[in-house]
Every structure is written in C-alpha cells, then in structure tokens.
Amino acid sequence: MRILVTGCNGQVGFLLKKMLTNKVELLALTHHELDITNEIQVRETINGFKPQVVINAAAYTAVDKAEVEEKLAFEINSKGPEYLAKAANDVDAALIHISTDYVFEGSKIGEYSEKDSVNPQGIYGKSKFAGEVAVSKHCSKHIILRTAWVFGEHGNNFVKTMLRLGKERDALSIVSDQFGGPTYAGDIVKAVINIVNKVDTCKQIKWGVYHYSGIPHVSWYEFAQEIFVRAKQKGMLGNTPKLTAITTQEFPTPAKRPVNSKLNCEAIEYEFGIQPSNWKTELNNIKNYC
8 A cells, every 4th residue: 555644754744654664655755855835746746656545744833823924824734735635636545634623713612523613713723724625625535634732752742841841840830721632643643544444445434524632631731730740650750840720811822722622533433443542541651752
C-alpha cells in the first residue's frame, strides 16, 4: 500500500512516519519537502507517487498568532487541504485530514457530536473549518478527523510546558473553566492507521467527519494536577509547584478558546471500532516527555 503523509515534523506526522516506516510504501514529507500551499508541487508529488491514501497532518497551529497572520493560516489550513483533496481525488486516493475542536463555539452543554453546527470563534478555527469544507467538496473519499488537546513526545504541547515550568517556578496559575479531552498523539496515529487498514480491506467505508479525543474530560487545571502527580511519582520533580485555579477572564489571550471542547467519539467507535484515547494511561510514560 502506498501512503503519502504531510507535515512530518508535527506531533502526529512525526509518529505517523515512525509507525508506518517499513510497513507500507511510504512517502513522508516535511513542510520543506512539500509545501502544501503550492498547488503545482502538490499535484506533481501526488501524480508522481500515486498514493492510495493521503494523510494530511500539516497545519498552522499557532492559535494566537493566527489572529495577526490570517492570510498564512488560511493558506496552510484551507488552501493546502484543498490542493491535496483535488490531487488525491484525481488519482482516486482517500484523504485523511486532521482537524480540530476549535471549529466549535464551545458554549454547548455536554459533548459535541459530528452533527452539531460549527461556529469557530477565531482565525485558527475558521481556517481549519474552511479546510474541512474544501476536503469534503473536492475529494469524494475523505475522512476528517477532529481531535483536541494533543500532546506527545515530539513537538510542543501542554504536558511539556507544565514539566518545564514545574522546574522553573514554585507556583502556577492554570485555567479551570475550559474543559476537553487530552489526546495522546500516538493514539491519534493508531486511530488513523486503523482507518487506513479498513480503507485497504473494506469497500464499504462511511466517509465524512469523525471525532477522536481523550477521556476522561477535564479542565486544564485538572490536567495539570495529574501531570504533576505523575511527575512526582516518577521522581522527575522534588517539589511540585502550587497550582491556583483561575478563570479564562483572568488569563486573556488574543484568540478566544472554546470553553467546552468535549468531543463525542461514539461514531468512530461504531464505524471503525476505535475507542477514545486514555490520556491517564499515557501519562504513565511521562518520563518520555523530557
């Protein structure tokens, strides 16, 4: 099976390359090797390799910076997926596209399902939703995988930030009124590979949008608490910092975050047998994040 992966320097793309190498005919490319905003380069790459599956893990993810870099955010998160979708469709390839909880407003009570209306509040979320629209419009065989609060051994993420700050400071203030499901990047990769395997072996695929994130749902404050408990248990920190719960209003950011990022993952479990990521289990390997 021939698989093309974009964005191989990111949290998900890096692990995709690691887990797929020597198992499939793989073309895994970084931004420097394939600029997805270059339509000619995208088309030449896909026409030349003729993959059966394209996995787009490339994205502009600087949520706050996107507020002042709108054009760049839309080029990477919207035009890039459009070019990939058109080229993939031309060679009859399936496209698996990684998206985000930021497409939702975040004001709903309870979990967001794939049927809920989107209403992104910032440039990042708007650009990612535009990418979803482009993928669904231009590639008949597509899976859009929305996820949230991604963390992993590679790249920058909340777990690594907490561990670094825990060594530098005696006290930290953490937002306690935003809720979601932390999601281990390696579990996202396993979910994607599971989907790829079904694409390879099953003709009856229900294409469309799916949610995949972690359980249990917690606040950033509760997530930080658990990180420091595990770090102390593993002997990574002598004394853990004192944590103070604060509100979103007390920690203003250029981009508005969804208060509720809880994603309902029943559809992906029903269709592909994929269960939510258990982030507490993954934190047992917290030493890998240093």
